[in-house]
Amino acid sequence: MANRIKGITVEIGGDTTKLSKALEGVNKSIKNTQTQLKDVEKLLKLDPRNTELLSQKQKLLADSISATKEKLATLKTAAEQANTALANGEITQQQYDALQREIVETENELKRLETEAKNAGSALQKIGDAGEVLQNVGGKISGAGEKLLPITAGVTALGTAAVKTASDFDSAMSKVAAVSGATGDDLQALRDKAREMGSKTKFSASEAAEAMNYMAMAGWKTNDMLSGIDGIMNLAAASGEDLATTSDIVTDALTAFGLTASDSGHFADVLAAASSNANTNVSMLGESFKYCAPIAGALGFSCEDTAEALGLMANAGIKSTQSGTSMRSIMTALSGDVKFCSAAFGEMEIATSNSDGSMRSLSDILADCRVAFDQMSESEKASAAETLVGKNAMSGFLALMNAAPADIDKLSSAISNCDGTSLSMAETMQDNLAGQLTILKSQLEELAISFGEILMPVIRDIITKIQGFVDKLNALDPATKQTILKIGLMAAALGPLLIVVGKTI
Incomplete structure (x- = not known):
């Protein structure tokens, strides 16, 4: 490409620069997106029906289409100016023809990307249609009580995932508590708000907690975060930007303008309208x-x-x-x-x-x-x-x-x-299949947190007992420890306990 547009300049916004320089940013963006697309495609070959990967592919294709359109617009602007430059002898016929070839190639690439995006959307739609079939199968299984026993392993896996999800959410909220100083009822109010946003928006409760962490770093207190997070999450969803990044943008700007957290919703609307x-x-x-x-x-x-x-x-x-x-x-x-x-x-x-x-x-x-x-x-x-x-x-x-x-x-x-x-x-x-799948993922995390909070007290109680047992073993003198190992009492003491822990986890 560099050889095709060599020596061509373009005027944009009153500034004249080399066309290769004007396209530097968008070419870098296209290259980065293509690298990510290759990675996603490689993983999709192993799991073609993975909705997360398909959603990522659709988003990356949309980003690539947007960047390619921007590149094509710049090339066409340069082509319009190149007509005058050719007439004035400022560029050669070979340079002009090479620029036209670059435009044709970019147009063909745009068509290819749009076709691929359409196919990716169709794949997601097929998976969505399959949901009704799975629901019918589930109804038949529930009607046959004696056939439910094999599902026990799935319930155990669900419990493990729920505890992990709830644990990650707790960890994120602990960061918020550490930075903001929120405790007791204030911290519980923040937890409830993060889970509420996770259950009704495209972002998970853990992502909402991460956004709160940025707010806390900006000096926001509990009431500030409770009143300000809705606007920030709406802006992130509307713009497609990362939630934590959007939170950082809004909190920094509000501080600079001398505004308060209660103004965050309006400020988010200002950015949305301007963009x-x-x-x-x-x-x-x-x-x-x-x-x-x-x-x-x-x-x-x-x-x-x-x-x-x-x-x-x-x-x-x-x-x-x-x-x-x-x-x-x-x-x-x-x-x-x-x-x-x-x-x-x-x-x-x-x-x-x-x-x-x-x-x-x-x-x-x-x-x-x-x-x-x-x-x-x-x-x-x-x-x-x-x-x-x-x-x-x-x-x-x-x-x-x-x-x-x-x-x-x-x-x-x-x-x-x-x-x-x-x-x-x-x-x-969010009014599309990919958006519904994203919201569903957030809703499932909220469900997992609900299950996890029920299981976590039991798990913590067992772990506390294990810690007490280990402390007692650590307190034994070396001679006694050697005796236990020699006569095999360690295995006898730990065996039943480990079985209980294994079944619970």
């Missing part, structure tokens, strides 16, 4: 907020206005770390005097603060800046942007100034009316 109405996603917005949220909060700019500005930058191809650092520089520049000069209007000063000294809203300041820029020549715009925010941030500022009114209105309206967006998106994302 679904601009060319970005929650993960990239979270990375952007990491750099600009602290100064936005310090200046009193709202999370809504900040998300709108980041979304407008994303529409021009400026995202993630780049948009975050650009926005940080822009906000710093807007905190002082802002003056523009142009042959059209002479000198214009933009008011950035109110009469009481507080900052005006970021959207209002940028709207006034656009009034000035609309009257400038192209060279004046570039000069004014560089003077105000510097070379590194000027492309981001120009993206804000050149944003289409329709795009601004669309994004602003979506964010202004965002309440409930993350929940609605989460429900839509």
Whole structure:
């Protein structure tokens, strides 16, 4: 591929770069996804009906399709610009033809991935249809009481799995307790909430506990976590992001903006609305907020206005770390005097603060800046942007100034009316077979925890007795231990006990 696009450049978001450089990130993403797909395919050959592997394959194919579409869009943008470059003698006919071949290959790869994704979905559907058959078989088995004895081994395995699941959940909640300091009724309330979320969302109770751990690390207390986790889990489900990562994004940003845990639901809706109405996603917005949220909060700019500005930058191809650092520089520049000069209007000063000294809203300041820029020549715009925010941030500022009114209105309206967006998106994302299977898996974990909590006191009691017995043996003098070994009393003493433990576990 590198040879086909060698010497080709592309302009995206006002910045001109080599096409190979512009595709570097998406190619890396495609390569990583393909590596994971090969691993999943290898395992599926051993277990073709494994629903977990099939669900992973479907998600990886969806990610690969998304990345390939992004790559194809960039290639087609480059092809449009290459027409002019060829006419001007800036590239050769061979370079132009090679670029066209690269587009054809990418289109064919996209078709292949879409076909494979359709086949993967069909495989999951067949497994779902088989569920009704299994249910009928189960009914017949339950009607034949004398044939139920062989199921004893399965019940024993279920007990072992239940104890393991409950133990893992306990371990996760112990981390929450250690970091948050929650005890007694507070810890029980957190346990109940984690299990509630595990029983009704795509995430398990253990994953909910892990999200709580991030909240605790951000200084959230019991009531904060109880009121804030719903919004975070809805956002994670809506965006497809990892739950712990989403929790980290929300807690960090809320702290930076000076908001509280009770605002987490609204903030999640803001991110959901911005990501679904601009060319970005929650993960990239979270990375952007990491750099600009602290100064936005310090200046009193709202999370809504900040998300709108980041979304407008994303529409021009400026995202993630780049948009975050650009926005940080822009906000710093807007905190002082802002003056523009142009042959059209002479000198214009933009008011950035109110009469009481507080900052005006970021959207209002940028709207006034656009009034000035609309009257400038192209060279004046570039000069004014560089003077105000510097070379590194000027492309981001120009993206804000050149944003289409329709795009601004669309994004602003979506964010202004965002309440409930993350929940609605989460429900839509789960309204399919793969989503139902994922929720079923979480529900089964909650069932296992319920069984495990019944069995664990018995197991702990047995283990305590074993520990007491071992302590007594350890306390014996060496001569007595040697005598026990010689006459075989150790086997006689431990044999029945080990049988009991083996049956229980």
